[in-house]
Amino acid sequence: MATIKSTLFQYISSRCRSLNYMRLASINIFGPLLPKTGSLNLDMPHTCFERLELNCVVFCASHDDWSIEMPINFMALSQTNSTPCDKNTPSQLVWFHLHRPSRCGHQRDQIRILKKAEAKYSRKYFRAFERKTVKNPDSQNGVRRSYHGQVLKHLWKKDLPLGYARLNCKYSRNFVVDTSMSYINVLWDSIYDTLK
Numbered sequence: 001m002a003t004i005k006s007t008l009f010q011y012i013s014s015r016c017r018s019l020n021y022m023r024l025a026s027i028n029i030f031g032p033l034l035p036k037t038g039s040l041n042l043d044m045p046h047t048c049f050e051r052l053e054l055n056c057v058v059f060c061a062s063h064d065d066w067s068i069e070m071p072i073n074f075m076a077l078s079q080t081n082s083t084p085c086d087k088n089t090p091s092q093l094v095w096f097h098l099h100r101p102s103r104c105g106h107q108r109d110q111i112r113i114l115k116k117a118e119a120k121y122s123r124k125y126f127r128a129f130e131r132k133t134v135k136n137p138d139s140q141n142g143v144r145r146s147y148h149g150q151v152l153k154h155l156w157k158k159d160l161p162l163g164y165a166r167l168n169c170k171y172s173r174n175f176v177v178d179t180s181m182s183y184i185n186v187l188w189d190s191i192y193d194t195l196k
Contacts, residue, residue, distance in 0.1 A: 001058075006031030006042050009167075013044035023053040029165070030060040033072075038129035038163040040072055045080075049172040052077075056179055058148070059165035071149035073098040074122065074164035081171045095119040096177050099153045100146040109150050109179050118156065125160050 006029055012019065031040050040059055059072040075096045095114040114122060143151055143158045151158050 003028040009042040073159040100150040
């Protein structure tokens with residue numbers, strides 16, 4: 001699994017203004033949480049995606065260049081435009097939560113889009129966020145976490161103090177966020193063929 005810094009996304013967006021397709025697969029993304037908002041920002045302010053895909057992407061908080069401290073199980077996709085042509089549309093957020101499966105036999109973590117009320121609660125929580133040091137997420141409030149740091153789906157609020165990753169872009173026509181690692185690249189091969 002590759003590891004990259006969150007600041008790389010700003011660089012890519014500023015240097016690759018024609019980037020329309022991006023797939024991140026089996027990657028750890030780390031960086032500092034903003035103390036006032038609790039967000040790990042992945043800024044791509046110049047980018048309009050036709051397709052954005054995140055497969056098996058793990059977000060981690062870090063206070064220095066390479067020590068990864070704890071997983072971040074919330075992600076928000078922020079689009080500043082509702083369509084590629086809109087200039088003055090307020091930001092739209094889609095919230096995701098990575099959680100452990102409810103059955104012990106199911107090994108893979110799962111990701112879901114938060115319901116409207118859950119997303120509203122999360123936005124309100126992070127508006128009033130002030131970073132509190134959470135040294136050991138396993139012992140936080142007696143919550144049992146998976147090996148990779150996830151809680152059960154119904155305990156989603158226990159992950160709020162750990163912060164969230166926020167991917168900021170202009171627009172994404174299609175996006176996929178999941179925990180499955182797909183080795184079938186037919187879609188990406190066909191996109192590549194059309195760009196040649």
